[in-house]
Structures are given as C-alpha cells and as structure tokens.
Amino acid sequence: MGAGAQNGQGGLPDIRSIERFLYREARLLDERRWSEWLALFAEDGVYWAPLTHDQPDWIDHASLFHEDALMRQVRARRLEEKRAWSQQPPTHTARIVGNVHFDEEARWPGPGPGQGPEPRIVVRSTFHVMEWRHDTKRLLGGFYTYHLLPEGESFRIALKRVDLIDREGAHEMLEVFL
Amino acid sequence: MTTPNDLPLQDLVHHDKVHRSVYTDPHIFDLEMERIFGRAWIYVGHESQIPEPGDYHEALLGQQSVLMVRASDGRVHVLFNRCPHKGAKLATLPCGKLGKVIRCPFHGWNFAHDGRLASVPVRKGYEGTAFDESDPDFSIRRVPRTGSYRGFVFASLAEDGPDLETFLGGIRTSLDNFCDRAPDGEVEVAGGVFRVWQNSNWKIFLENLNDTSHPMVTHESAINAARDGHSDAEGGMPFRLHIIAGNGEPYVFWDELEMVAFDRGHSYMGAIFTPPKDPVSLAHIAALEAVHGPEKTREILSVQRHNSVIYPSCSPHSSFQQLRVIRPVAVDRTLVEIYTFRLKGAPPEVFQRAVVYANVVNSPSSNVMPDDIEVYARCQEGLKGDGGDWVSLHRDAGRDRFEDGRYVANGLSELPMRNQYRAWARYMSGEDA
Ligand SMILES: [Fe+2]
Numbered sequence: 141m142g143a144g145a146q147n148g149q150g151g152l153p154d155i156r157s158i159e160r161f162l163y164r165e166a167r168l169l170d171e172r173r174w175s176e177w178l179a180l181f182a183e184d185g186v187y188w189a190p191l192t193h194d195q196p197d198w199i200d201h202a203s204l205f206h207e208d209a210l211m212r213q214v215r216a217r218r219l220e221e222k223r224a225w226s227q228q229p230p231t232h233t234a235r236i237v238g239n240v241h242f243d244e245e246a247r248w249p250g251p252g253p254g255q256g257p258e259p260r261i262v263v264r265s266t267f268h269v270m271e272w273r274h275d276t277k278r279l280l281g282g283f284y285t286y287h288l289l290p291e292g293e294s295f296r297i298a299l300k301r302v303d304l305i306d307r308e309g310a311h312e313m314l315e316v317f318l
Numbered sequence: 319m320t321t322p323n324d325l326p327l328q329d330l331v332h333h334d335k336v337h338r339s340v341y342t343d344p345h346i347f348d349l350e351m352e353r354i355f356g357r358a359w360i361y362v363g364h365e366s367q368i369p370e371p372g373d374y375h376e377a378l379l380g381q382q383s384v385l386m387v388r389a390s391d392g393r394v395h396v397l398f399n400r401c402p403h404k405g406a407k408l409a410t411l412p413c414g415k416l417g418k419v420i421r422c423p424f425h426g427w428n429f430a431h432d433g434r435l436a437s438v439p440v441r442k443g444y445e446g447t448a449f450d451e452s453d454p455d456f457s458i459r460r461v462p463r464t465g466s467y468r469g470f471v472f473a474s475l476a477e478d479g480p481d482l483e484t485f486l487g488g489i490r491t492s493l494d495n496f497c498d499r500a501p502d503g504e505v506e507v508a509g510g511v512f513r514v515w516q517n518s519n520w521k522i523f524l525e526n527l528n529d530t531s532h533p534m535v536t537h538e539s540a541i542n543a544a545r546d547g548h549s550d551a552e553g554g555m556p557f558r559l560h561i562i563a564g565n566g567e568p569y570v571f572w573d574e575l576e577m578v579a580f581d582r583g584h585s586y587m588g589a590i591f592t593p594p595k596d597p598v599s600l601a602h603i604a605a606l607e608a609v610h611g612p613e614k615t616r617e618i619l620s621v622q623r624h625n626s627v628i629y630p631s632c633s634p635h636s637s638f639q640q641l642r643v644i645r646p647v648a649v650d651r652t653l654v655e656i657y658t659f660r661l662k663g664a665p666p667e668v669f670q671r672a673v674v675y676a677n678v679v680n681s682p683s684s685n686v687m688p689d690d691i692e693v694y695a696r697c698q699e700g701l702k703g704d705g706g707d708w709v710s711l712h713r714d715a716g717r718d719r720f721e722d723g724r725y726v727a728n729g730l731s732e733l734p735m736r737n738q739y740r741a742w743a744r745y746m747s748g749e750d751a
Contacts, residue, residue: 189683191510191512192510195510199670199673200508200509200666200669200670200673201509201510201673202509202510202511202512202658202673202676202677202681203677203681204681204682204683205681205683206677210548210556210558210559211558211678214540214543214544214559214562214685215543215685217542217543217546218539218540218542218543218685221538221539221542221543222539223538223539224539224689225536225539225689225692225693225696226688226689226691226692227539309513310513310514310515310653311512311513311514311515311682312514312515312682313514313682313683313687313688313691314681314682314683315683315688
C-alpha cells in the first residue's frame, strides 16, 4: 500500500506518511533546493502567510506572502541571481517541524481557499525557523497549515499557509520561503 | 581626519554634497528630532482609521508616542500618550477602542477624548492640595497643532509656524489626486498595514523615494527574475510582474520622467508603471465617468505620479493608493509603515489591485525591497568609516529650473535630494524651512 493510501484511522492516510512528506519539504527549503520544492505544489497551489490574526482572505487584504506558481518561481529565481545584493551572503535556515496532526476538520471538501475541486487533507504543525544572514541570527515561529492532495505514494500541496506568531509586528525582510 | 562635531551645522550641507555625519552622528539625530520633527507637520494617520467616537490610532511624532482620537462630537484630537498622574502610557495597540473615556490602567484617572481630566477616584484625597482639575497639568497634554487635509491628519509639536496647507504647498496636488481618483472623492485605509524595519538613517530612505538612477542597478535580480520567460506572455506581462520588471527600464526612460520639487523638501516624480487599459482600469474609468463625465475623468487620470515625498514624514503613491510613513527610531534605525487605501465608490477590483501592488512592492517579503534595504544598510555601514567625508549630490546640479513656484529637472536629476537638504539646512538653523 502506498504512503498516501487510506490505511490510517478514519480513512485518513497514515500520519507517518504525512510527517515524511513535511520533513522532506523542510529539508528542501533548508538546503535551498527551490526547484524540487516548487514541484511539491499542485499547479494551482497557493503559498500564503496572512498579515493579521483574523484575516479572512488574501483578496481584500495584504499578506506577508501570497504567491501562486508564477510568483513562487520569481522568488526562487531571484534568490539565486548573481546580483541579488541582499543574498550576499545568502540566508541560511534550519527548521524544526513538530506537533504534526490532522486538523479538527481533517478533510476539506473543496473547493476552498487555493481553488480546485478535489477533497484535501488538512494538516497542522508547529514550526521554528532559525535564520542566519550576514551578522544577524533570528528565530521565526508559528504554525503551518497544509491542504494536501493525495497523489500516488505522496502528496501535492494545494495550500501551504504560514501563520507567524508575530505576523502583526514590525518585520525585517522575509526573503526566503518559510 | 574631520570629526563630525568639529564642523558647524551649516558647513555639513552644501548645495551639491553633504557631510557623512548627517547620517551617522547620534547628536545630529537628536537635533533633527528637535528642529525638524519637532517643528514640521508630521503625518499621524488617516481619519478613516478612527471612524467611531473613542477609536484611537497610535503614532510616533518624532520620538513622541501620540494618540489620534475621535471624540464624540466627531473632532479628531492628537494627544501625548502619557497619563498626567504617574506617566503610564494610556494605549499600546497600533489601533483600538478607548470607550467612552480614556481610562488610565494604573490608578483609574479618566479623561475625555480631547484629553481633559474627567474624574479621579476618591476625589476628597486631593482636597486642600495643589491638585486642580482645571490646571492643564492634570489633563493629558495635547499636541500643540493638529490639522487634516482631505482626511490625512498631520500634527506639529511647535506652537507656531505655517499652517498645514501652507506647509504642504505644491505637494498638496499629490494628496488631491490620491483622493480625486475615488469616484466619491474620498479614500479610506483598508487591507492591513505593513511595518518594516530599515537599519539605516531615515534620510537615506527619503532620498531613495525619488532616486531614479538606482532601480536598474539595485533591483537587477528582481528584474531578471520577473522578465525571465514572462516578457511575452499572452496578453502582455501580468500586472504583478510588470511592476517589478518596470525597474529595468533604460536610463533614457528615467531621464524623460517628470521631476518636480517644492519648498520645504517636498517633491514627486512621474509614474513609471502606468496602468494599462486592462479590465480593472476600464472599470475604474467607467466609475469615475459616471460621476464626473469623460473630460474631468481624463484630467484626473492624466496626473500619473510615482512616489511623492511630503518631507519629512510620508510618501503617497497616488496611482496605486499606497502611503509610506517614515518613523525615525534611532540614527541608524527607521520604521516604515505602509498603508493601502480604498478609493470610495470605485469597483472592488481597483482596491484588490492596490493590495497586489502592496504585496509585490511594499511587503517585507517583496522581491524588490530587500535589495533597497540592503543598500541602505551598506550606506549606513560604509559612512561610519573614514573612506571619505562627503556624499555626492552632483547629478545635474546647478541645472534645476525654477518655474511657477516649483523646481523642475530632468528625470535622472538629483534635484529631490538637493531640495531635501535645502529644507534640512533651514530647519536645522531654526527656521521653518
Ligand atoms: Fe529601489
């Protein structure tokens, strides 16, 4: 049976298969393997970091990140440009992803935020990202929410939502994907 | 070597160069807070942020925390954020609700929305003492002067000086166009505020706002990334890429832009991303025409400006409804607040496009801004060293023309920077610029 198969409780996939997927995603980001990370997303997948605590959407409200495939690609491309001055030296990250669990509403019937009619599996986790660049180290933390589409042995990301605990605060630049 | 404090203030600023100490000397920073931010009209907030009586918005006026408060009679007051009793700050959120009275969280003194003392607990304890309700020392201190221009609230810590309209002078036209683009003639803050740190002196950012010879160099990485494979997308480049790639226009494009400056340090430059004739723009035009007819609508939309500088505290972008507010925190640290506005009476897509603009250009995750912030910080670092004492403002110096009460130059000219330092020198010598 495949990792994404319905062999867990309540017809949901095994949580271990979800964890494997999330840990791999974390590793791709920490190793700046952007093109492999981009490929984890469904074609119309969305990467979103709200700006406020009760922000209903990304249409009528500014966001810390709101990126479709096109904008994710632009960011990944810029980060590796020879004259990306603010990436001299580049940003280094190490992240811990924990508390991985199915959300209380573990199945999103769709269509939902991030388009697409397919049912999704909704997963929550807590993260810390230690980030270092130039002479500054900082710690970012918050919650990840994923809408995942089972695909063969693995998943595709329909939505990756990043809720920074300090999203309403004043920020230094957020250059790399969280 | 010249130590900054050896030079008298008036020798720090020449018409075509400035001494590095104006960016690095904490003593000069303190003087700026007193003589510039303590005298000029400083942007506080927009009236739409405090629609109901008791609503407040906190702002930094120079180094002073102040509260913009809506009173029951609809008036707007700007008060120092300090209880006259023991000194506690009265409110700590960027925006919030005070209720019927302003209540100090420490000993429960209550104040009216205009700052006047309303009540103290156990009043009789003050009988026979020098405590006096009618003495302003026992009320929340009001900022000496408050003014509103089409909903944009400014305040001045100085008792006297030019009134707000006189202070704004010709740059009023940027705020006018900001509002005139709304079919209802009014705008409101909406969609959240970005707050971004810059590890550099506040003037470096102000100078950059009309610096036309940096985009193609500083933003090369973002320009390349946006152009790569997307330049000839079907139906033209998507808006969100267009506003990045526009930084890569050739020098001749920038040199042909309108560059205009006014007294007191204000300036603006012509638009670099003119909205195309896409469905959003057409819907906006239709909404304006329904109110004003085609001729007036054309006139309103013919004013196309990129950043305006309202020296020394804010920068409206009228074409895409952004306002950036500059809050100097230390000689080498600056907070920038970025607000997006809704044009009242315009179709929702117009506001949604302003949100996209905010996300792409002004968000801390922008692909454009990090390289700006990086070069500002490199200037701040570099200027500390002894590699030279002067910063050059020579581009097209001596060729600024004065016409009809305004200074004009070619688009690549450093006129706006020279103009800012002309105002700086006047404020710092104790004049009202
Ligand atoms: Fe720039």
